[in-house]
Amino acid sequence: GAVVSQHPSRVICKSGTSVKIECRSLDFQATTMFWYRQFPKQSLMLMATSNEGSKATYEQGVEKDKFLINHASLTLSTLTVTSAHPEDSSFYICSAGGGPGRHQPQHFGDGTRLSIL
Amino acid sequence: AQTVTQSQPEMSVQEAETVTLSCTYDTSESNYYLFWYKQPPSRQMILVIRQEAYKQQNATENRFSVNFQKAAKSFSLKISDSQLGDTAMYFCAFMKHERFNAGNMLTFGGGTRLMVKP
Numbered sequence A: 001g002a003v004v005s006q007h008p009s010r011v012i013c014k015s016g017t018s019v020k021i022e023c024r025s026l027d028f029q030a031t032t033m034f035w036y037r038q039f040p041k042q043s044l045m046l047m048a049t050s051n052e053g054s055k056a057t058y059e060q061g062v063e064k065d066k067f068l069i070n071h072a073s074l075t076l077s078t079l080t081v082t083s084a085h086p087e088d089s090s091f092y093i094c095s096a097g098g099g100p101g102r103h104q105p106q107h108f109g110d111g112t113r114l115s116i117l
Numbered sequence B: 001a002q003t004v005t006q007s008q009p010e011m012s013v014q015e016a017e018t019v020t021l022s023c024t025y026d027t028s029e030s031n032y033y034l035f036w037y038k039q040p041p042s043r044q045m046i047l048v049i050r051q052e053a054y055k056q057q058n059a060t061e062n063r064f065s066v067n068f069q070k071a072a073k074s075f076s077l078k079i080s081d082s083q084l085g086d087t088a089m090y091f092c093a094f095m096k097h098e099r100f101n102a103g104n105m106l107t108f109g110g111g112t113r114l115m116v117k118p
Helices: none
Strands: A004-007 A010-013 A019-025 A032-038 A044-051 A067-073 A076-081 A090-097 A106-108 A112-116 B003-005 B010-014 B019-021 B024-026 B032-039 B046-052 B064-069 B074-079 B088-096 B112-117
Touching (some): A032 A076, B003 B088, B032 B074
Antiparallel strands (some): B032 B088
């Protein structure tokens, strides 16, 4: 089946560091990719939607300059957390739409646990 | 805008028993999809079951079945013969009907944490 690879799975870094998270669709072209943030014991919160070759659409309350999203190709989207601070610590999940078949609307990556010290 | 509500933050069930997770939603759309996702401690998102709103027949997938009440905007998940591996967070989700696999957004409920006890 379709696979979405998200890397890295875990990041621990110092405050002020910028962190890049990659989301790749391995065996299909993803017309749209989604980035979610999840706090412990809470639901997935959609941060932004990105379409290949165009600017991402951010949800209300999400800082565009803090969370930079690039969707340069049909198989790769990146989320960069710029100048990360402890409050940015969270679990980030990407998903890709446009996969084969009609069973699943989105294929999820395994997530990235970001810890800012 | 759509909203999805899961009123049970936590539930527990004995192994081999049956449990039902509740979900209600609000939408002005007439055609849409509903899903149940499972997120085990590994935090992978696993699609459990889906329901097309235009289908009257309730979806089933092995031990998992739904009770879809369109007029009441209710979409509950029944897990039969619960197993320890069913322990997870369960999310109900809504999606508009058009562009099923072309990247339409999912609206998630707040989740229900299910614990299956031995």
